[in-house]
Amino acid sequence: MAKKRGSATGTKKPRGKPKSKKDAVDLRRLEPVLKKYREERGAIIPMLQQAQAVYGYLPQSVMERVAEAGGVSPSEVYGVVTFYTQFRLKPVGDYVIRVCHGTACHVNGAERITETIAGQLGIDEGGTTDDSKFTLESVVCLGCCSLAPVMMINEETYGRLTPKKVRTILKSY
Amino acid sequence: MAGKRSTTTIKVGLGSCGIAAGARKVWDALEQELNRDGIKADLKITGCIGMCFREPLVEVTDQRGTVTYGDMTPERVQRMLEEHVRDGTPVDEWIVRGEGYDRPDDAFLEKQYRIVLRNCGIIDPENIEEYMGRQGYAALEKALGEYSPEQVIEIITQSGLRGRGGAGFPTGVKWSFARRAPDRGVKYVVCNADEGDPGAFMDRSTLEGDPHTVIEGMLIAGYAIGASDGYIYVRAEYPLAVKRLHIALDQARTRGFVGENILGTDFSFEIKIKEGAGAFVCGEETALIASIEGRRGMPRLRPPFPATCGLWGQPTNINNVETFANVPWIILNGAEAFSALGTEKSKGTKVFALAGKTARGGLVEVPMGITLREVVNDIGGGTISGVPVKAVQMGGPSGGCIPASLMDTRVDYEEVTSTGAIMGSGGMVVLDETTCMVDVAKFFLSFTQRESCGKCTFCRIGTRRMLEILTRISGGKAREKDIDLLGDLAAKIKMASLCGLGQTAPNPVLTTLRYFRDEYEAHVNEKRCPATVCRPLLTVEIDEEKCTGCGACKAVCPVHAIVGEKKQPHRIDHDLCTRCKMCYETCKFDAVSVR
Numbered sequence: 001m002a003k004k005r006g007s008a009t010g011t012k013k014p015r016g017k018p019k020s021k022k023d024a025v026d027l028r029r030l031e032p033v034l035k036k037y038r039e040e041r042g043a044i045i046p047m048l049q050q051a052q053a054v055y056g057y058l059p060q061s062v063m064e065r066v067a068e069a070g071g072v073s074p075s076e077v078y079g080v081v082t083f084y085t086q087f088r089l090k091p092v093g094d095y096v097i098r099v100c101h102g103t104a105c106h107v108n109g110a111e112r113i114t115e116t117i118a119g120q121l122g123i124d125e126g127g128t129t130d131d132s133k134f135t136l137e138s139v140v141c142l143g144c145c146s147l148a149p150v151m152m153i154n155e156e157t158y159g160r161l162t163p164k165k166v167r168t169i170l171k172s173y
Numbered sequence: 174m175a176g177k178r179s180t181t182t183i184k185v186g187l188g189s190c191g192i193a194a195g196a197r198k199v200w201d202a203l204e205q206e207l208n209r210d211g212i213k214a215d216l217k218i219t220g221c222i223g224m225c226f227r228e229p230l231v232e233v234t235d236q237r238g239t240v241t242y243g244d245m246t247p248e249r250v251q252r253m254l255e256e257h258v259r260d261g262t263p264v265d266e267w268i269v270r271g272e273g274y275d276r277p278d279d280a281f282l283e284k285q286y287r288i289v290l291r292n293c294g295i296i297d298p299e300n301i302e303e304y305m306g307r308q309g310y311a312a313l314e315k316a317l318g319e320y321s322p323e324q325v326i327e328i329i330t331q332s333g334l335r336g337r338g339g340a341g342f343p344t345g346v347k348w349s350f351a352r353r354a355p356d357r358g359v360k361y362v363v364c365n366a367d368e369g370d371p372g373a374f375m376d377r378s379t380l381e382g383d384p385h386t387v388i389e390g391m392l393i394a395g396y397a398i399g400a401s402d403g404y405i406y407v408r409a410e411y412p413l414a415v416k417r418l419h420i421a422l423d424q425a426r427t428r429g430f431v432g433e434n435i436l437g438t439d440f441s442f443e444i445k446i447k448e449g450a451g452a453f454v455c456g457e458e459t460a461l462i463a464s465i466e467g468r469r470g471m472p473r474l475r476p477p478f479p480a481t482c483g484l485w486g487q488p489t490n491i492n493n494v495e496t497f498a499n500v501p502w503i504i505l506n507g508a509e510a511f512s513a514l515g516t517e518k519s520k521g522t523k524v525f526a527l528a529g530k531t532a533r534g535g536l537v538e539v540p541m542g543i544t545l546r547e548v549v550n551d552i553g554g555g556t557i558s559g560v561p562v563k564a565v566q567m568g569g570p571s572g573g574c575i576p577a578s579l580m581d582t583r584v585d586y587e588e589v590t591s592t593g594a595i596m597g598s599g600g601m602v603v604l605d606e607t608t609c610m611v612d613v614a615k616f617f618l619s620f621t622q623r624e625s626c627g628k629c630t631f632c633r634i635g636t637r638r639m640l641e642i643l644t645r646i647s648g649g650k651a652r653e654k655d656i657d658l659l660g661d662l663a664a665k666i667k668m669a670s671l672c673g674l675g676q677t678a679p680n681p682v683l684t685t686l687r688y689f690r691d692e693y694e695a696h697v698n699e700k701r702c703p704a705t706v707c708r709p710l711l712t713v714e715i716d717e718e719k720c721t722g723c724g725a726c727k728a729v730c731p732v733h734a735i736v737g738e739k740k741q742p743h744r745i746d747h748d749l750c751t752r753c754k755m756c757y758e759t760c761k762f763d764a765v766s767v768r
Contacts (some may be wrong), residue, residue, distance in 0.1 A: 022622035041485070042467030045450055049409065070467070083449035083469040083626075086409055103372030103566065103602045104528035106616050112731075112753050119731035140453070140620070144193045144410065145227030145526060145602075146534030157414075163729060163755055169523035 027058045034069040044070045044080055048087060057088040070133045085140075092135040095173055098151050104139030104148040113149050114138060116163040120170055133173075176663045181214035181258050183207075184232040186294060188221035188376070188381045189413050194247065196229035202247035203231075203254075212259045220382020221620065222294025223536035224281060228403050230294075233257055240339035241269030243278070254750055268341050277554075280756035281533050283398040284552055286514065286540045288522050289498040292534075293359050293382030300415050301424035304385040310430050317438050320504075325397040326352060329500065331508035332522030338365055338456070338493030339568065340587040340673070341519075347490060350480035351398040360400035361436040361489040362391050362442075364497055365461060366407035366414070369453040370569030371620060375524045376494035378536050380414035383498070388444065390476040390497030392430065393504060398490050402443055406461055409448040418446055433534035453570070453624035457672045458483075458491050460626070471626045472672035493598065495524055515541030519585040529566070529602035539584060546580040548636035560605040564688070568597025570617045570624075570678035573684030574610060593684040595677065601710035609706035610689040611696055615643040617681035621674060632675030635666040640680060660686060662721045708752040711768050715756075719764035726756035726765060 014088040033050040037043035047066050052058055060080055062130055067077040081087040099105075099114045114136070118124060121134050144150045147159025151166070185191070185200045203216055214233075224230060227243030231253070240263050242253060249267060257263045263271070269278050285292075296303035304310070318326050330345025351360060364387060368376040380387060386503050391403050407415055422444055425431040433441045436523075447465050454460045455470040462484050464470035483489025499521060503511045512520045519541040525548065528534045532554035541547060545565055549555070556562055566572040573594035575582060582588055589596045600740070604613065621637040645651050663679030670676050686693060695701045702710040720742040727735040727743060734750040737743030745756075757765040 042465065044467035045464065046448065048276075049448060049450060076468075079469055080467070084452050086450040101371070103569070103600070103616070106371075107529055107602070107604060107608055107613070112755060115731045115751065115753060139410070140369070140451075141371040141373070141410075142193075143368070144190045144225075144378045145372055145374055145528035146190060147193050147228075148528065148534075150193065157189075159190075159193045163731070 001057055025061055027053060027061060029054050030062060030065055034066070037070075044072065044077060045084070048077070048081060052087060055157060057091045091128075091132075093132045095133060095153050096135045096137060097151060098137045098139045098142070100140075100142040100148070100150040100152075101138045102143075102145060102148070104145035105141075105150055108148040110149045112163055113161050113166055116166045117151075118169065120167060124132070176537070181233065181235040182216045182217060183258075184217045184219045184234075186220065186222055186228065186230040187218045188234075188378055190221060190225045190378075190410070191228045191230065192413070194225075194228035198247045199229045199231060199245045199250060202250040206250055206254055210255075210259075210617070212254050213253075214258050217297050218299065219295060219651045220293045220298045221378040221536055223285075223290065223378075224269070224278065224533070224539075224768045225535035226533045228271075233263070235261075237261070238272045240268050240274065241544070242267045243269035243357055249353035276702050278533065280554065281535070281537075281552055284543065284547055285538050286522050287538050288315040288502045288511075289379060289386075289495050289524050290382070290536065290538045291502065292386065293378060296383065298384055299383050299420050301385060301428060304383070308405065308406060308427075308505060309385055309501075310389055310428075313389050313396075313430060314436055315391050315706060316396055316504050317436055322397045323354065324432070325393060325504070327396070328508045329378055329503060330559060332503045332511040333508075333515070333518075334496065334499055334503060334511065335519065335586065336493060337495035337499070337523070337598065338648065339595060341596060344492060344496055347492070348394060348397050349481065350478070351400070351488050351490040354481045354554055357487060358398065358571060359402060360398055361484045361487055362395045362398065362400045362403040363461065363465070363484065363493055364391055364403065364405040364407075364494060365456065365458075366405055366494045367449045367456045368408060368411075368494070368598065369456050369624075370571075370600045372526065372528055372566070372569055372602045373598055374526045375536060377408075377411050377414050378500055378526075379494055379498055379524070380411070381417055384414075384417045385425065386498045386501055387388035388418075388421055388425055389429065389492055389731055390492075391444060392435070392442055392680070393500050394492065395499065396440050396442040398488075398564075399413060400488075400490065401441055404445050404447050404465055404484070406447045406449055406455070406465060409450060414447060415446065415487050422446070447665050451533065452626075453620070454626045454672070454674050460672070461491065462489065471628050472674075474671060495599070516583060516585045516588075518587055522598070523584055523599060525599045525601040527553050527601050527603070530556045530558060530560075530562075530605040530608070531603040541585055542583050544581050545575065546584050548584070548601065549580065553603060556603060556605045558605055560607055562603060562605045563608055564604045564610065566594075566597035566604060566613065566681075567600065567603040568677075568680070569600045570621045571673065571680055572597045572600070573680045574604065574613060574688065576683070576687075576688040583635075593680065595680070607704055607706075609647075609704035610685040610692050611643065611647050612704075614646055614685045615640070618643055618678070621678040623675065625678070629670045629672075629675050631669035632671075632678065635669075636675075636678050638662055639666070639679065643682070646693065646696045648709040649696075649700045651700075653697075655689055655697060656686070656690075656693050700758045705754075711752040711754075712747075712756065713745055713750055713752050713754065714768075715743055716764045716766065717744070719762050721762055721764075723761070725759050725761065729755045729759045731755065 067074040231242045333342040336346045460470040460472040479489040722740040
């Protein structure tokens with residue numbers, strides 16, 4: 001693995017909203033989500049998915065509120081959150097880079113793509129840059145195997161990557 | 174001018190892989206250019222035709238016929254419109270397929286037979302009219318109007334359709350279990366669209382390209398077993414498939430195909446979409462049910478089977494996307510038409526996601542009974558590198574590697590199983606001689622180890638121990654008995670795991686051990702990786718005689734392990750070097766060697 005340079009930080013620096021403290025989230029934004037699923041059976045997962053869409057991750061207070069609304073214990077919600085890879089307990093950068101490590105990407109050099117990005121941004125896999133701009137993640141398969149190796153930056157997909165191409169793409173952000 | 178030309182239709186393949194290759198930008202360019210210089214054509218979207226290796230694809234149909242342009246770019250749009258649409262002269266050099274054109278890529282489609290993908294890449298998946306224009310929902314009408322539920326089950330049984338999710342259980346038999354289950358008020362039909370195998374994208378392409386056929390298949394299943402509610406459990410990582418399913422469901426509801434009293438009968442059926450949150454084990458039936466119920470997706474002991482006690486304790490029938498997509502075709506064309514295709518025990522067709530080192534990667538649907546050689550060489554065009562094929566990986570983490578020497582194996586559930594691999598859901602990854610089989614085994618095991626839900630000890634801990642052994646082997650720290658230990662652990666994990674994930678997790682190791690034992694032995698005994706993939710076993714050197722000091726390797730090294738002044742021979746700091754081989758591939762003077 002690439003040697004660690006720079007540091008991966010877990011907390012997002014407050015931007016836009018000054019004075020907002022870590023995990024001090026506005027729970028009112030969650031209410032429309034909870035209302036939507038009030039009548040639905042077993043809706044913990046969709047509630048969490050949409051809560052994450054609102055906050056970018058799942059702060060503790062949000063999980064507690066979802067538990068209350070869903071009529072289950074906070075520990076059960078935490079169990080669900082930690083079971084599924086989609087859920088995040090930490091905030092992420094403005095741009096989430098997801099490098100595909102499916103079979104086709106693996107045999108076509110996905111590891112080097114992750115290394116190149118890690119080296120370029122000075123973070124490890126799973127880390128976020130100090131300026132909260134980028135988060136680097138690995139995913140199991142994006143399903144664009146014929147374009148391997150592939151990565152996504154937020155909603156944009158990039159295929160047939162080479163380390164050189166990756167560096168050019170990163171510079172465009 | 175315009176009146177004559179507007180008979181032209183331009184279709185852009187906007188599936189996920191098309192979009193990833195830049196199809197959206199091509200679409201935007203077409204939209205912009207079309208309305209400008211008086212060049213008129215109808216612009217339409219379509220799903221994936223399967224030729225992913227030529228994406229973005231643009232198909233132009235006019236009175237002269239249809240041609241497909243491959244590798245399209247926004248820059249190519251203007252010339253294509255002017256020469257082809259305005260002047261009537263197709264741009265020959267960009268055409269990859271068309272009547273009267275002899276193209277090397279024709280071989281990609283020649284041996285295919287399309288049932289599941291019959292509409293993919295042809296219709297606009299967001300327009301129910303186009304689906305109905307190709308006999309869409311006619312099968313539902315026929316089933317409800319002409320057959321009793323028992324007769325529908327009989328037809329499906331006679332057709333020989335088997336579960337396409339991987340296990341190959343006869344679909345008609347499965348339906349009859351759910352039909353006969355005591356009715357306690359409600360029964361469910363669930364579509365398993367939690368396509369989790371790394372290297373597989375069949376279900377995604379089907380859902381993106383023809384969502385209605387899956388919905389129609391579910392409706393017919395619902396009628397056959399007496400269910401009133403359906404769920405589609407689809408990966409959240411497939412946003413486009415989710416979006417198109419929602420559109421299709423709304424349209425089907427408006428048309429009265431989904432909802433109360435469908436087509437004026439007393440059959441009512443509602444379908445909901447549930448997005449999976451990322452857990453491979455949820456492809457297992459009981460885990461999938463737990464996930465829909467909002468819990469951790471952990472499998473449970475069977476029996477009772479979901480057919481009698483499934484979702485919320487009610488009888489539940491679960492089939493895979495591809496299985497459902499076959500159903501309307503079978504109802505319309507009859508069981509005999511379907512069973513005429515294939516081998517004695519494996520009927521119909523199978524969809525594969527052809528990927529890896531293949532020259533023509535994409536989505537293919539072939540009749541059962543075709544050999545792997547035909548799929549890999551004739552359809553896939555061999556390897557992209559020209560290096561010989563070493564093995565074909567089938568069935569993802571539950572499957573195995575079939576060596577090149579067994580390429581005459583036919584696509585047939587039993588025949589594939591006899592090699593140690595499985596048919597699986599349709600992932601087919603071509604591996605060439607530059608692939609290390611120990612590394613492939615390690616790759617899959619690290620996947621299953623991570624995805625093990627943790628319930629069964631042998632799966633939870635056994636896969637971890639196996640991964641540790643494989644890491645030792647590929648890291649040059651193998652112990653003498655490690656290969657035997659791997660085989661021993663594999664057998665025990667298979668025996669003592671509750672669900673398919675654990676029972677099949679050792680397959681990639683077992684098949685590579687069976688067919689590529691010499692590679693394991695080279696790693697263990699000689700501390701050598703013959704394919705030069707396992708990094709700790711490699712040495713990267715710069716030949717100072719050949720090095721010109723151009724600095725290209727230095728610039729490309731991600732860990733800054735290369736030192737040297739401009740125009741002076743460079744050298745590698747082996748403490749920093751990660752053996753990523755980027756310098757090796759960058760060097761134009763053949764000065765870098767990897768051993």
